[in-house]
Amino acid sequence: MNRLYLVCLFGLLYGCTSIDPYTGEQKASNTAKGAGIGAVAGAVLGAATADKDDRDKAILTGAVAGAAVGGGIGYYMDRQEAKLRQELQGSGVQVRREGNTIHLVMPGNITFATSRYEIKSRFYPVLDSVSKVLVEFKKTAIMVSGHTDSTGSLETNQTLSEQRASSVRQYLIQRQIASGRIHAVGYGPRYPMDTNSTAAGREQNRRVELKLEALE
Numbered sequence: 263m264n265r266l267y268l269v270c271l272f273g274l275l276y277g278c279t280s281i282d283p284y285t286g287e288q289k290a291s292n293t294a295k296g297a298g299i300g301a302v303a304g305a306v307l308g309a310a311t312a313d314k315d316d317r318d319k320a321i322l323t324g325a326v327a328g329a330a331v332g333g334g335i336g337y338y339m340d341r342q343e344a345k346l347r348q349e350l351q352g353s354g355v356q357v358r359r360e361g362n363t364i365h366l367v368m369p370g371n372i373t374f375a376t377s378r379y380e381i382k383s384r385f386y387p388v389l390d391s392v393s394k395v396l397v398e399f400k401k402t403a404i405m406v407s408g409h410t411d412s413t414g415s416l417e418t419n420q421t422l423s424e425q426r427a428s429s430v431r432q433y434l435i436q437r438q439i440a441s442g443r444i445h446a447v448g449y450g451p452r453y454p455m456d457t458n459s460t461a462a463g464r465e466q467n468r469r470v471e472l473k474l475e476a477l478e
Contacts, residue, residue: 335362335476342399342474349391363475366392367455370468376413379425381433389430392472393437404444405473406430411464412451424448430470443477 339362346364347357356367373385381389396402408427410419427446435441456463 338399338401338476339364339474342395342402345395345398346392349395350388353388353391355388355392363473366472366474368470368472369455370411370465373470374426374468376411376464376468377422379408379422379429381429386433389433390437393434393439396434396439396443396474397437400440400443401477402443403475403477404434404439405475406434406444406446407471407473408446408448409453409455409467409469409471410451411467412454412458413464416450420448420450422448423450426470430472 339359343357343359343364346366350357350366354369354372356365356369358365358367368385368388372388373382374380375382396404406427408423408425408430410423410426412419414422424446425448427448431441431444431446434444451458451467454463454467455469456466458464458467
C-alpha cells in the first residue's frame with residue numbers, strides 16, 4: 263500500500279481551516295472534516311477491494327471519491343447552518359452543530375404554554391424562519407421531538423409531548439415542506455434541560471427540538 267497518497271490527502275483536507283463567524287476562532291471546517299473522513303473511508307475500501315497490482319490506484323481513486331461525498335455533505339450542512347443562524351438570530355432558539363447534524367432547541371417561553379400544545383403566536387415567526395431555510399434545503403430530514411416539564415402524570419406528559427411535536431410537524435407541512443421529510447416523536451419529561459423545581463427551569467424543559475440531517 264502506498265500510504266503517501268492517503269497521508270498527503272488527509273493532511274491537505276484537515277489543513278483547510280476557516281474562521282468561525284460566531285466565535286472568531288480558527289477551526290477546521292465541517293466540510294474539510296467530512297472530506298477527510300470520506301477520504302479515509304474511500305481509501306480503505308479501495309485497498310480492500312482492489313487487486314494487488316492496482317491497489318495504489320484504487321486507494322487514490324477511493325480517497326478522492328470518498329472526499330467528494332464526505333465534503334459535499336459537510337458543505338451542504340455548513341450552508342444550511344449559516345442560513346439558520348442568520349434567520350434565527352435574536353429569536354431565542356439555540357442552534358447547535360454536532361458533526362453533520364444540526365439541532366434547533368426551542369424553549370417554552372416561545373413555544374407552548376403549560377399543559378397546552380397549541381402553538382404560541384410568537385412561535386409562528388420562528389417556525390416561518392425555519393421553514394424558509396428547510397424549503398430551500400430539500401435534502402434535509404427533520405426529526406421533531408416534543409418535551410414537557412414534570413408537572414402532572416407521566417402518561418399525560420407523554421401524550422402532551424407527542425401533541426406538541428405533531429403541532430410543529432403539521433405547521434411545517436403547511437409551510438410547503440414535504441411530509442415525508444418530517445418525523446415527530448414525544449419524549450414527555452424524560453430529557454429535561456434544566457431543573458423542574460423552578461418556573462424558569464420548567465419553561466426551558468417545555469420545549470421542541472428539531473434534529474436536521476442530510477438525506478443520503
